[in-house]
Amino acid sequence: MTQTVGTIQIASLAKETCGHFKTGLPCPKGMWLAVTQFRLAANGILLTDAFIKTSQLWPDGSIKWLLCEGLIDLQRHSVSDEIVLTLEAVVSDSPLNKLVSPVNNNDEALSLSLGSGKTFTINKAKPFQFVTDKHLSSSFDIVDINPQSITPIAFSYALHCNNNEYSALTVEQKYEIRLGSDKKLIVETEASIFLSTGTVCAHLTMRNPSAASHPNGKWDLGDPNSIYLKECCISFKGKSLEPTLTLNSDDFSSSEHEELTLHQASSGFENWQSPVHVNQDNVNSLPFRGFKLYQPDHLLLSGDQAKPQIKISNIGSTFSIHVDKFWQNFPSSAHLTADSLSVSLLGSRYSENTELQPGEQKTRRISIAPFSIQSLQVVIDSAWLKNASVLPFLPSKSCEFDSLIKSGIEGPSSFYQKRLDIDEFGWRHFGELYADHEKALAPDEPFFVSHYNNQYDPIFGMLMQWLLSGDPRWFELADDLAKHVADIDVYHTSDDKPEYSGGLFWHTDHYVQAYTASHRTYSKHQPSGVYDDHAGGGGPGGQHCYTNGLTLHHLLTGYTPSRDAALSITQWVTNYYEGDGTFVGALLAFKNSDIPGVKNVKTGKYPLDRGTGNYLQARLDRYELQGCDSDIEAASYIIANTVSPTDDFDQLQLDNVEATWFYTVFLQAVCRFISLKEQRCEYDSSYQYAVDSLTHYANWMAVNEYAYLDKPDILEFPNQTWSGQDLRKLCVLHFASNYLTEAQRTLAEQKAEQLADTIFQRLSTSTETSTTRVLCLMMQNGHYSGFKQAARPLSSTSTQKGQALTEKSNSLSFLLSYLIDLSPSRERKQLVKRFPQLQKWLGKP
Numbered sequence: 001m002t003q004t005v006g007t008i009q010i011a012s013l014a015k016e017t018c019g020h021f022k023t024g025l026p027c028p029k030g031m032w033l034a035v036t037q038f039r040l041a042a043n044g045i046l047l048t049d050a051f052i053k054t055s056q057l058w059p060d061g062s063i064k065w066l067l068c069e070g071l072i073d074l075q076r077h078s079v080s081d082e083i084v085l086t087l088e089a090v091v092s093d094s095p096l097n098k099l100v101s102p103v104n105n106n107d108e109a110l111s112l113s114l115g116s117g118k119t120f121t122i123n124k125a126k127p128f129q130f131v132t133d134k135h136l137s138s139s140f141d142i143v144d145i146n147p148q149s150i151t152p153i154a155f156s157y158a159l160h161c162n163n164n165e166y167s168a169l170t171v172e173q174k175y176e177i178r179l180g181s182d183k184k185l186i187v188e189t190e191a192s193i194f195l196s197t198g199t200v201c202a203h204l205t206m207r208n209p210s211a212a213s214h215p216n217g218k219w220d221l222g223d224p225n226s227i228y229l230k231e232c233c234i235s236f237k238g239k240s241l242e243p244t245l246t247l248n249s250d251d252f253s254s255s256e257h258e259e260l261t262l263h264q265a266s267s268g269f270e271n272w273q274s275p276v277h278v279n280q281d282n283v284n285s286l287p288f289r290g291f292k293l294y295q296p297d298h299l300l301l302s303g304d305q306a307k308p309q310i311k312i313s314n315i316g317s318t319f320s321i322h323v324d325k326f327w328q329n330f331p332s333s334a335h336l337t338a339d340s341l342s343v344s345l346l347g348s349r350y351s352e353n354t355e356l357q358p359g360e361q362k363t364r365r366i367s368i369a370p371f372s373i374q375s376l377q378v379v380i381d382s383a384w385l386k387n388a389s390v391l392p393f394l395p396s397k398s399c400e401f402d403s404l405i406k407s408g409i410e411g412p413s414s415f416y417q418k419r420l421d422i423d424e425f426g427w428r429h430f431g432e433l434y435a436d437h438e439k440a441l442a443p444d445e446p447f448f449v450s451h452y453n454n455q456y457d458p459i460f461g462m463l464m465q466w467l468l469s470g471d472p473r474w475f476e477l478a479d480d481l482a483k484h485v486a487d488i489d490v491y492h493t494s495d496d497k498p499e500y501s502g503g504l505f506w507h508t509d510h511y512v513q514a515y516t517a518s519h520r521t522y523s524k525h526q527p528s529g530v531y532d533d534h535a536g537g538g539g540p541g542g543q544h545c546y547t548n549g550l551t552l553h554h555l556l557t558g559y560t561p562s563r564d565a566a567l568s569i570t571q572w573v574t575n576y577y578e579g580d581g582t583f584v585g586a587l588l589a590f591k592n593s594d595i596p597g598v599k600n601v602k603t604g605k606y607p608l609d610r611g612t613g614n615y616l617q618a619r620l621d622r623y624e625l626q627g628c629d630s631d632i633e634a635a636s637y638i639i640a641n642t643v644s645p646t647d648d649f650d651q652l653q654l655d656n657v658e659a660t661w662f663y664t665v666f667l668q669a670v671c672r673f674i675s676l677k678e679q680r681c682e683y684d685s686s687y688q689y690a691v692d693s694l695t696h697y698a699n700w701m702a703v704n705e706y707a708y709l710d711k712p713d714i715l716e717f718p719n720q721t722w723s724g725q726d727l728r729k730l731c732v733l734h735f736a737s738n739y740l741t742e743a744q745r746t747l748a749e750q751k752a753e754q755l756a757d758t759i760f761q762r763l764s765t766s767t768e769t770s771t772t773r774v775l776c777l778m779m780q781n782g783h784y785s786g787f788k789q790a791a792r793p794l795s796s797t798s799t800q801k802g803q804a805l806t807e808k809s810n811s812l813s814f815l816l817s818y819l820i821d822l823s824p825s826r827e828r829k830q831l832v833k834r835f836p837q838l839q840k841w842l843g844k845p
Contacts, residue, residue, distance in 0.1 A: 002088045003087045004085070005384050006384070007083065007378070008072075008377065009379070017371065018074065020071055020072075020374070021068070021070060021375075021378055023068055023069075025068055025087070027063045027388055037089070037090055040086070042085055043079055043080075047162075048196065049070050049194045050168075051069060052162070056625075070167075070194075072376065099164075109123050109124055114198045125150070125152060128189050128234060132317075136319070138234060138368065139235050140187060140232070141235045143229075143233065144230040145229070147178060149176075149177070154173070154174040167195060170191065173188065174188045183210070185208065186361075187204065197371075199370065203560075203561075204364055204366060206361060208226070208356045208358055208360055210495060212358040212493075213836070217522055217539065218517075220518075220523050221357065229354050231346070239339060241314055241338065243260075245308050246310075246311075247262070247293060247306060247309075259296055260294075260336040261295070261336075262292075262334040263293075263294075264326065265286055267305070267423050267426070274423035275449055276422050276424060276426075276449045277423070279355070282525060286351075289304070291303055291327065306327050310334060310341065321367075321368055322366070323364055329430055331344070331354070333349060346427060359491040361487050361492050362427055362488075363483060363486070363487050385467060390555075392786075394467060394783075395468070398468075401782035404763055404778060405465065407775070408477075408779065409471065409473040409477070413770035413771075415772075419434065428488055430480065431483055434450070435452040435455075435507055436771050438510060438512075448513060449514045450514060451518075454504065455546070457776070459481050459552075460549030460552055461776055462477050462779060464779065482562050485504075485550065486564070489504055489505050490569060492568070496539075503540030503576075504569050505519055505540055508520075509526055509534075510531060521538070532716055541597075541611075542597065542598070543611040545615060547566040547569050550565050550566040551563070551566045554566065563625055581826075582822075583822055586815055587815070605641050605642070606641055606642040609660075609663070616669035619635045620632075623635075636686035636690070642666060645689070647693075657715065658716060667697055668728060668732060671735040671787060695739050698737070699744055708725065720771075723763050728781050730755060731787040733755075735788065737749055738791035752784075833845050
């Protein structure tokens, strides 16, 4: 049976070109077995340059998510301004083991036989070194640096079949490039190569894996472990390439002009000199506005945003070379000669050095094709998405907050306009959200630079808005942001202390400018004592942990860095709460047991706050990505050691709002745990315990909760962020009402209705509503009706209540448990990570 699964809008695209798509498709539980093969069609025409693979399974072994990738000839498949994608399960009549493999694999290289008769070779010794028929070669190069060594770390490939023929090959490579005695660059590539034409669609990641020094908890540019790069680029060489560049409808040829240079030095917008672009000296030193195209000693063209189309010819063949988001990721450049071409991926040889901070990375998307190629976005069919039931909290109807949320993509306060306000462009900043609400204490500052770093998970909120509306602007924002967060906001190192390594950096500090902190919270230039309990220094912390959006982004796009970032954050936050497994870590955990916000190892109890709620969400996200039941078991343990069906609310002091407001963040995570157990049809003690705990809190909320701004005098900053947080109460009350008695349900629904009216009235009349933080809270929590419909209460013949899955903690036994398996080498390694000053005696990690 043929299923309509999605559409592609092509009204604004160039239909004489080819389109590339890569999309995740959810599938209903039990519909297809994992071994099922499929045919994918566009407007009824079978797609040959495509493949489909299973990416996630339901607990019963059926397919939960498919990943579809391919090329579409827009002239052939577009009969209107919309392409309809259909999927059909088929029975294979030609076993794969009877097909002749197009791959020749040896120690040095992997060779592919293409449908055109040409040979495509992948060199295993160096990153992105591809050769087509020995005439045209590509490579990853670093300008002005001769690497001391290039060491392959990993190489893997997979062949993909479509319509009983091999259609594509995916290859992943990882390398360590030594740049000096103490500096190294990690380079990872992931490429899809379509066998009919040799078209390559890839992304390449460059990473500084070192740990930062962060003296006194400050994370400024100019770190001694930073790497300073002139330019990382993708290069092409061959005989008589004759590269041509089309810019602003004008064609320029290297054969005509001998040598061509395109240099995008800044965004080209009015605020291009914004302090968002300061270097380690706290100075914006960008040389000029926009781009310049020139040949030696002669300017050919200048402008604001360059969108180059580059082609090269080789032995009668023409290739189109495209590096995505060229001007947005400035400084960018392209250099063309008669027999060579280079396009920058990070930095430009014509700008100042680019500082890649410790734990920072950059990923760029590249395509090489014998035709012009453009990216296509598949919009999942709404009926198919609803039937798949993979997103239980996705509502089936609009809500009253939709009109307010829409200001995120339209009007003078949209996220697009906020980008322009402080010029949130450039390789490090593009995709990030401007935290304009932090300007509250300095409203007259012309530029107040503050970075949001995914607080309250706008990636997830934007993707949900896109799935609900189909508006491509929401996906564009989410996609740009996810790529920024995965690269810049996550601390990509294992060489710092476990409480920092792999974590998500906080948003830059409240109410002060970022200065040279970049996206890393604290700068030495920032004032101290700005607000109550102002830390003024530190690093990644458990209260700022968001994985839902990165997980969903990976499932919807197959983008590997989003998955890796979600898994990295989950491991980091696990280390934060559970320790690193060393005796030194156990001693520190024991010492810090009475500090708010961390797990008390003396009692085994977790704090009832947003940190534990985010930790619970992260474990559930890792289950979605990896399917390990250990994460479900860990989630039930966290719940049992955080809340109880018998909790004393007087003792909890939930009326102390500043100290306890985030209990609803945790309860939202409990709702998700209950929903997941219902998906798995698991009525057990952990399920019943979670339900009993949730209803215990919901009954208290139905009687005692109120809109926080009803009592502004008890709040340090009584702004509309509190109304945004009030939305969480609606989510909890609506979900919990499904498990209450009729009388209790009536009270809960009445309270939710009262709160909703108050929240909407306040947000719809406030100028704060269009600020970033409030918008993100509405995107994440405004569709509370989805919580109402998500519940599927399970029943059991057993009348026994669930029991708390707690373990009594004993201080002595806790410490002794770490001594049993003590490893001196591991203790030394973790000790010098925590206390770098010891490295002069004990060595580096």
